[in-house]
Amino acid sequence: xxxxxxxxxxxxxxxxxxxxxxxxxxxxxxxxxxxxxxxxxxxxxxxxxxxxxxxxxxxxxxxxxxxxxxxxxxxxxxxxxxxxxxxxxxxxxxxxxxxxxxxxxxxxxxxxxx
Amino acid sequence: xxxxxxxxxxxxxxxxxxxxxxxxxxxxxxxxxxxxxxxxxxxxxxxxxxxxxxxxxxxxxxxxxxxxxxxxxxxxxxxxxxxxxxxxxxxxxxxxxxxxxxxxxxxxxxx
Numbered sequence: 001x002x003x004x005x006x007x008x009x010x011x012x013x014x015x016x017x018x019x020x021x022x023x024x025x026x027x028x029x030x031x032x033x034x035x036x037x038x039x040x041x042x043x044x045x046x047x048x049x050x051x052x053x054x055x056x057x058x059x060x061x062x063x064x065x066x067x068x069x070x071x072x073x074x075x076x077x078x079x080x081x082x083x084x085x086x087x088x089x090x091x092x093x094x095x096x097x098x099x100x101x102x103x104x105x106x107x108x109x110x111x112x113x114x
Numbered sequence: 115x116x117x118x119x120x121x122x123x124x125x126x127x128x129x130x131x132x133x134x135x136x137x138x139x140x141x142x143x144x145x146x147x148x149x150x151x152x153x154x155x156x157x158x159x160x161x162x163x164x165x166x167x168x169x170x171x172x173x174x175x176x177x178x179x180x181x182x183x184x185x186x187x188x189x190x191x192x193x194x195x196x197x198x199x200x201x202x203x204x205x206x207x208x209x210x211x212x213x214x215x216x217x218x219x220x221x222x223x224x225x
Contacts (some may be wrong), residue, residue, distance in 0.1 A: 012181070033213075035215075040122065040217055041202070041217060042118075042120075042201065042215040042216055042217035042218055043158070043215040045212055045213065045214075048212070058212060059212075081207075090157055090158070098212075098213060099145055099146045099205040099206070100163075100165070101121065102145060102148075102160045102163075103148075103150075103158075103160065105157035105158050105159070106157060107156070107157055108155075108156075108157055112173060
């Protein structure tokens with residue numbers, strides 16, 4: 001199993017550009033989520049999904065959209081990039097009950113917005 | 115106040131030392147807790163889960179004090195390879211699919 005994969009690993013955008021961060025998992029996990037990690041802030045939840053067709057907002061959803069058309073994929077879209085979105089983005093997946101199950105993280109996407 | 119708070123450190127300890135980290139949480143509805151380990155610029159990986167009063171795995175012991183709303187992680191006989199950032203995580207049933215991460219505690223084990 002490849003586990004959780006994310007592409008790209010690195011990305012530089014200009015303010016106002018849009019892009020999609022890709023996340024895929026091959027463990028048949030119902031739960032998937034996106035976090036951003038900034039220095040001194042820990043991981044903050046952006047959006048999450050408890051299954052295909054279901055998404056919900058996390059702690060910091062503004063400026064980001066998600067969709068979950070399949071169990072395997074959970075892309076994160078930046079609608080109009082801003083310098084405040086410069087961060088490291090991690091995708092994670094787990095079995096359905098997140099309270100009791102290990103989160104498996106992807107390797108991260110390092111995004112810089114100029 | 116953050117919902118999950120940790121001392122960011124860094125904790126600098128010699129090899130073989132015992133070191134303890136504390137993590138406090140403000141949501142009394144939090145039901146389960148985790149410690150994740152994150153190596154520099156890498157993805158977090160699960161170290162331990164804490165559901166009841168505590169958990170032990172080799173040199174690592176986690177304890178939960180619900181009355182005082184804190185979780186601790188004790189590392190005995192520290193190794194150089196223990197150098198990392200340790201993330202405390204809380205989950206509560208009334209928050210659906212949300213996990214709340216602390217900002218992490220940095221540990222550096224020196225020879």
